[in-house]
Amino acid sequence: MPDTETAAMSKLKTTILTGFLGAGKTTLLNKILSSESTERVAVIVNEYGEVGIDGQLVVQTNDQIVELNNGCICCTVRDDLIAAIRALLQSGRQIDRFIIETSGLADPAPVIQSFILDDVLSARLELDAIVTVVDARHIEGQLAQEEAVEQISFADVLLLNKIDLVDEDHLLQVERDLRRRNPLARIIPTKDCGVAFEDVVGLGAFDLKNVLAIDPQILEEQEHEHDQTIGCVAFREQEPLDPVALNDWLTRLVQDIGADLFRMKGVLSFAGEARRYVLHGIHMTLEGRPGKVWQPSEVRSSDIVFIGRNLDEEMLRAGFERCIVQPQALAS
């Protein structure tokens, strides 16, 4: 067998999970990691915010998980992505496959480019498929962002997720639009990213020819800039929060600035509660549920992240601080 063929066979397959903010990427990642597959997966989770929340929301398995926070792997932390993959390859750990969850604001093109142009990545890894999760309820508005358009264009598989939140007419309309934007991808309608492992992993679907047809310049270094009006505000607080005050504040907040508030997520410590509280917001949609129990050895704290357009950090900080239970209130 020619050497090149042997080398190609031994390359580690890599899936890129992408999709706009809140579409369901972490939900899909957890489905994949909880499947019965015995493969040892190395996962890289990229978040735009400086406070990493996803790392706390990914299921605990034996798989190796690396978090890259505070920037997008398509630009500011792109070198970190390459360094993280190289470090995992050199770690001596058994790895059968890589999965990379991009931030919701990532343009997949520069990420794809790294796999083709970087010496180590191109020699050791092979792109398996670009899997894009689409939020059936919010995608229409999200398409104003170029990154959301690119995430759909480059997909080999489109998970049309959150079908429970839209009616049939709306779903058909979104599906038609996806088909128009990407005639080749397989479209799978889902609720809670309910797909089989084999539907999204081990597809061998990535094809550089298709990618070049979409973006003939993809292999050239291009300056990549995000919309500068979009930003992130994050808070970490060790004092417990008051759930009633927080709920009142966030309910008012999404009414006031929901159109510009693309994403809000938090893992929170409420006064007197044994469990964490996990909060998700996407524009006007707010939902929360109890999370993992706090262990006695753990330092309780709340992490909350807001991503949106023209966010007013001081206003958000003042609102958040009003939800903190003051130590004297706890003592009395």
Ligand SMILES: Nc1nc2c(ncn2[C@@H]2O[C@H](COP(=O)(O)OP(=O)(O)OP(=O)(O)O)[C@@H](O)[C@H]2O)c(=O)[nH]1
């Ligand atoms: N109703 C409904 N909610 C869903 C569905 N899939 C995921 N969600 C919820 O949507 C929210 C966001 O899901 P995530 O998996 O965190 O989304 P994400 O794409 O990883 O978000 P970012 O990484 O912040 O961009 C969570 O509250 C999920 O439970 C679905 O099919 N229907």
